[in-house]
Amino acid sequence: MPIAALSDLAGKAECPLLVIKVGSALLVGKEGVRREWLTGLVAEIAEARARGQQVIVVSSGAIALGAATLGLDKGGRGSLADAQACAAVGQIALSGLWAELLGSHGFTAAQMLLTLEDLEDRRRYLNVTATLTRLLDAGAVPVINENDSVATQEIRFGDNDRLAARVAQAAQASAVLLLSDIDGLYDRHPKEPGARMIPVVEGVTAEVKAMASADSNSGMGSGGMISKLQAAEIAELAGICLVIGNGQHDRPVARVTGEGIGTLFLPCRKASARKAWLGGRLRLKGSLVVDAGAAAALERGSSLLAKGITEVEGVFERGDPVAIVDGAGQVLAHGLSEYDAAECAAITGMHSSEQAAVLGYAPRSAVVHRDQMVLK
Template sequence: MKITRLSDLADAALCRRLVVKVGSSLLVGKDGVRRAWLEGLVAEIAAARAGGQEVIVVSSGAIALGAAKLGLDKGGRGSLADAQAAAAVGQIALSGLWAELLSAHGVTAAQLLLTLEDLEDRRRYLNATATLTRLLDAGAVPVINENDSVATQEIRFGDNDRLAARVAQAAQANAVLLLSDVDGLFDRNPAEPGAMLLPEVRGVTAEVHAMATGGSSSGMGSGGMTSKLQAAEIAERAGIALAIASGLYDAPIARASAEGIGTLFLPRRKDAGRKAWLGGRLRLKGALVIDAGAARALAKGSSLLAAGVIRVEGEFQRGDAVAIRSEAGETLAHGLAEYDALECARLMGHNSAEHAALLGYAPRSAVVHRDQMVVL
């Protein structure tokens, strides 16, 4: 059984494990924490748990809370130093708030702070998976946020939408619900006359991306519609449904599921664990540009051979994740390189029989083996 409509998000038989992402503008208003609204959301989460669902929360708001306490302008986002300081202060308040409100329903909250590197490195990703599984088995509600106090530009997600999708992947969740300041994806800017809400999307295409606008309307968060579509792409490859719905109303989960107001992105396929991790990676060390013949071979399930490589981009080592692109610039696959960038450059365009002479040692069978690759 699969999730096919928004109402399925409230069905424990179809959605045993749900990730709920809460945006900054929903948690923090001009006068501080929107406590009454959050109490209602927590009541919904507690009711879902009582109904047999496991819930993971990805919560924004630490920077906004910390900035208010420290008196920082621009919501604490004026500089990286401001954001890190605000997060350090705000994270205590944020985790305490969730713990207090969940405890009122007899539910234990657990805090996890993650960076991009925690979920891009395979071993740390598996550690996060084990921790989430154990917490859920113990009856806790994990409350997750990006570790903004230490995350620099190189190791940060930059938004909690994509973090939520990666957490769902790691936790083997059935669905993600992104609560935001919009009802869902519209066919054009929702401020334009005649804009229509799309109730369902089957596959995030270039046309779907063209409908997105970049920024958050509140100016408080870091993720706009573009980041939500990127989150949907991560989820759909892992067999996870993702919904975008407005959190501006009371009982937002019920509004999305019972009234069907939002956009549901249906999963396209369910890759095996390692390939789902590869396909959902957000940071790649380089790229291999390939010719049309190699592209056709990849589509049929073949490994990538050096003869089909026409350009090498970036600096990477053996075992690093790289993109495999067409001559037109389309990303066809992600994979783990069997050679470093310099060796790939030396081998590209050459047949396998020439490799030993070019390298001076017995070569591996492929530049990227099909077992270490996911075609997108």
């Protein structure tokens, strides 16, 4: 049964596997860990398990906890070195806290620290999938965080909203619940007069993106509304619902599912598992700029041919992920290139009959084949 309303997140039939993301400001306040609040959330996780649902937790808070322990200002985010050091210290406390509270209900917590590369590389992504599946089968509650102690600015998610969506893809979850410091998506900045919360979103369109703000009210976390919409796009590709709810209240899950307060993003499509992984990638090695004719052909389900390419950007090898963009810079698709960047540049704009003389071998059927491409 597909999810159609916020109340369905509490149903075993509609939502057999739920990913709950917890933001830093919810876990750590000015006085330290918000233990009473977290105890209540863990009780809600126990209730979900009693209903027969599986739960995966994506938990922020390591950097904030480490900053409090080390006495570093700016929440431990003053520099990359500070963040890495704080994460190394705080992750021990964070995992211990989850293990203790889940253990009080008879559940085993299983820590997983992931980097961007763990989910961007296809083989490592499948390894994550296998591990999550085995942990859930064994009755554990996976508690996941980005491995901030080794992540760099260039190779990191930067927020746990998108990480939660990628984890949901890997685990084939039914829904993602992002517990944050706001009730949901508003049609403008929520501080503006007349701002209205949007209860249901069917597909993240350009109009929906225009509603987003990058602000994070707490100043402690790293993900604003923009990152949450990006997470919704990632989830949508895999046919997964995503919900934004306010975690600042006691029993926040019940507030979302019981009182219906939050924004529900319903997926309008579902790509294959491989295409969902490809379309959800955050790091691309380059771009192929195409003309209007090629853009129209892609919309009809065609592969990308060299004839329609007008420009090649970036340095990439055969098999690397690239963006396909139009002349205005709008991303049309992600795909795996059949040629490296130099070869793409050499055959740009050419018919297949002309390419052999340039390449020195018979050209492949396409620069990006439709089977290795997902439209955005």
